[in-house]
Amino acid sequence: MRRIAYLLSAVVALTGVAVWMAHASGYADEQAAPIYGVKIPAGYRDWKLIAVDQLLVPGKIDQLRGQFGNEIAIKAFKEGKLPFPDGAIIAAIHWTRVPSEYNNNVLAGAFPGAQSFVVGSPVNVQFMVKDSKKYAATGGWGFADFKDGKPGDKALHETCFPCHTPAKDRDYVFTHYAP
Amino acid sequence: MRRIAYLLSAVVALTGVAVWMAHASGYADEQAAPIYGVKIPAGYRDWKLIAVDQLLVPGKIDQLRGQFGNEIAIKAFKEGKLPFPDGAIIAAIHWTRVPSEYNNNVLAGAFPGAQSFVVGSPVNVQFMVKDSKKYAATGGWGFADFKDGKPGDKALHETCFPCHTPAKDRDYVFTHYAP
Numbered sequence: 001m002r003r004i005a006y007l008l009s010a011v012v013a014l015t016g017v018a019v020w021m022a023h024a025s026g027y028a029d030e031q032a033a034p035i036y037g038v039k040i041p042a043g044y045r046d047w048k049l050i051a052v053d054q055l056l057v058p059g060k061i062d063q064l065r066g067q068f069g070n071e072i073a074i075k076a077f078k079e080g081k082l083p084f085p086d087g088a089i090i091a092a093i094h095w096t097r098v099p100s101e102y103n104n105n106v107l108a109g110a111f112p113g114a115q116s117f118v119v120g121s122p123v124n125v126q127f128m129v130k131d132s133k134k135y136a137a138t139g140g141w142g143f144a145d146f147k148d149g150k151p152g153d154k155a156l157h158e159t160c161f162p163c164h165t166p167a168k169d170r171d172y173v174f175t176h177y178a179p
Numbered sequence: 180m181r182r183i184a185y186l187l188s189a190v191v192a193l194t195g196v197a198v199w200m201a202h203a204s205g206y207a208d209e210q211a212a213p214i215y216g217v218k219i220p221a222g223y224r225d226w227k228l229i230a231v232d233q234l235l236v237p238g239k240i241d242q243l244r245g246q247f248g249n250e251i252a253i254k255a256f257k258e259g260k261l262p263f264p265d266g267a268i269i270a271a272i273h274w275t276r277v278p279s280e281y282n283n284n285v286l287a288g289a290f291p292g293a294q295s296f297v298v299g300s301p302v303n304v305q306f307m308v309k310d311s312k313k314y315a316a317t318g319g320w321g322f323a324d325f326k327d328g329k330p331g332d333k334a335l336h337e338t339c340f341p342c343h344t345p346a347k348d349r350d351y352v353f354t355h356y357a358p
Contacts, residue, residue, distance in 0.1 A: 045228075046253075052231040052243050054276065054296040061290065064231050066245070066357075074225075095357060097233065103353060106345045110338075111240070117233040119357045159289075166285045174282060178245075178274060178298045 033144035033151040035158070038129050040146055041070070044091040048074045051178035054097065064097045064119050067175045073130075083140065083171040088130040090173065096120035123147070128164075128173070139164070139172045212323035212330040214337065217308050219325055220249070223270040227253045230357035233276065243276045243298050246354045252309075256356040262319065263350050267309040271354075275299035302326070307343075307352070318343070318351045 032039045047068035055063045069077060073088035096119070103116035124147045132140035143160035145152040164172040211218045226247035234242045248256060252267035275298070282295035303326045311319035322339035324331040343351040 048225050049228045049245060049247070051298055052245050052274075053279070053282075053298070054233060054243060054294075055286075056294040056296070057286075057290045058292055058294075061293075064233060064243075066228060066231050068228070093357075095231075100232070103232075106342070106353070107234075107236075110342065111236045113237055114240075115233075115235040117235075118355070119230055119232070122358055163285070163289065174285070176297070178272075179301055 034154040036142035038142045038144035063094045077177040084130045090128045092126045094123045213333040215321035217321045217323035242273045246271045261350045269307045271305045273302045
């Protein structure tokens with residue numbers, strides 16, 4: 001009985017460690033996105049930055065965004081090589097854009113009328129995973145969209161490839177590497 | 180004579196390699212910023228991202244910005260530890276913010292009125308280097324501002340610390356780590 005209790009507590013402890021490790025490593029969730037089966041890749045928040053951008057749809061979307069690449073993707077971006085090789089993964093984090101009163105107050109002296117905007121909370125995170133065989137039907141890319149670690153539904157994921165199709169001449173990637 | 184010519188050509192070749200390596204490694208220049216003597220740290224463009232932000236001063240500044248940290252800085256940001264330990268370096272790249280007609284055209288179908296802004300060219304890059312002894316007079320930080328690899332003048336660098344002083348309770352750092 002004592003042994004079972006010990007084993008149980010060990011399992012609980014290990015589960016805790018596993019959950020902690022999962023979060024620390026960037027695995028927010030083990031769920032896979034529909035259609036493509038893409039999961040959140042470990043450590044993507046620490047990947048090298050491709051670029052940043054801003055998207056504003058008045059009344060609907062007000063975001064600052066960052067795109068990150070794993071080593072294979074970054075190498076391809078830097079070399080300007082298309083198509084991206086298999087194994088390339090691009091991550092895009094979309095944050096709410098919020099005004100920073102703190103920064104504006106500091107800047108007011110030097111720059112009257114300064115408007116500083118910073119990131120608020122993450123809205124969603126998207127991934128493109130290159131596998132020219134597995135995803136041959138969608139330009140060689142698998143797509144995924146997660147909110148709070150949970151993948152969006154099938155209908156959402158059906159929009160990914162059509163939306164990226166206009167960028168076919170850039171291997172379906174909108175983002176340029178920021179100098 | 181032939182030996183001298185050979186040596187000379189070898190020196191020229193090596194100089195070429197050194198210049199190439201300097202650029203490839205992220206050393207845009209060997210010049211140090213006035214007052215603080217900070218040089219451009221190697222490879223900063225590939226450092227992990229701290230956050231992104233936007234600064235708008237109508238008619239003067241219209242930028243998207245990214246802050247990057249070396250491993251010491253990133254660890255401190257993630258752990259929320261202040262003050263930053265010696266050796267921490269924060270880099271900030273400021274790019275012009277430009278509208279992307281390409282993206283807007285693509286987005287128009289799904290998001291009428293969408294305004295996509297991307298990075299244009301780099302305006303300047305700034306660094307904060309923590310050395311609590313060397314820079315004791317300025318909160319433990321050395322500051323540097325470079326344009327096209329060349330440091331700004333003394334007058335510009337005299338503005339760094341006073342501008343960061345309001346953030347004394349955050350160890351003089353404005354940027355928060357983006358979740």
